[in-house]
Amino acid sequence: MGGMNGRTDLFTSLIVGIAGIAMIVLHNHLDIMAWIVIMIGVMFIIPGVFSVLIGALSKERKSTTSVLAGIGALALGVIMCAMPEQFAGIMVTLFGVLLIIIGGYHLCFVAWLARPFVLPFYYYIIPVLLIVTGVIVMCTSVRTINSIVLLVTGIAFVCSAISSLMEWVATHPSHRNDDSQLPPAEKTE
Numbered sequence: 001m002g003g004m005n006g007r008t009d010l011f012t013s014l015i016v017g018i019a020g021i022a023m024i025v026l027h028n029h030l031d032i033m034a035w036i037v038i039m040i041g042v043m044f045i046i047p048g049v050f051s052v053l054i055g056a057l058s059k060e061r062k063s064t065t066s067v068l069a070g071i072g073a074l075a076l077g078v079i080m081c082a083m084p085e086q087f088a089g090i091m092v093t094l095f096g097v098l099l100i101i102i103g104g105y106h107l108c109f110v111a112w113l114a115r116p117f118v119l120p121f122y123y124y125i126i127p128v129l130l131i132v133t134g135v136i137v138m139c140t141s142v143r144t145i146n147s148i149v150l151l152v153t154g155i156a157f158v159c160s161a162i163s164s165l166m167e168w169v170a171t172h173p174s175h176r177n178d179d180s181q182l183p184p185a186e187k188t189e
Contacts, residue, residue, distance in 0.1 A: 010168060016102075017161030023154025027147045033091055034084035040091075041080030048073030088146070095153045096138030102160050103130030106167070114171045123170070126163040130156055 026032050051070030055063040080087050106127035110119050133156045137149055 013161045013164035016157050020154045020157025023150050027151040033088040033146050037084035037087040038081050041077040044073045044077030092149050096134045099130050099134030099156050103127045106163055117171045119170055126159050
């Protein structure tokens with residue numbers, strides 16, 4: 001049990017890396033944070049519509065909850081699309097919190113979850129930098145450095161993906177042909 005456990009984690013690392021690259025490439029575009037908020041608003045609208053439709057067409061009593069959740073998602077999505085600037089500051093805060101959580105996860109993985117493997121000290125550098133970056137991103141003003149926040153977050157996401165891949169390679173010797181890299185089994189008496 002523990003961290004990077006296979007294909008799902010590799011896929012997650014790939015998605016985080018792609019998101020980071022997209023943020024790096026698009027950081028200089030005018031009002032990019034507003035467009036990110038609009039895309040997230042659309043992501044609320046689409047399932048909201050489905051939830052309302054499925055709930056309205058259902059004859060079960062539980063459908064009321066589905067309809068109410070769908071209406072809430074629709075309302076939030078429409079508000080986000082109509083007033084994206086209001087949500088840009090929230091997005092910056094979410095990016096900062098996400099970086100802190102990702103850094104904390106990597107620290108826990110390297111320190112405890114990777115056992116019985118002992119990873120070198122340099123595996124701790126990226127997680128610590130992710131946490132520091134998250135705190136800095138949360139303390140910035142979105143109106144003054146909108147593109148810099150996106151650039152820094154993108155770089156941090158790419159670093160997180162690279163760190164995840166390094167951790168996976170270091171702790172999954174089973175994909176190698178050479179079994180001499182496996183730690184010795186503990187004896188039970």
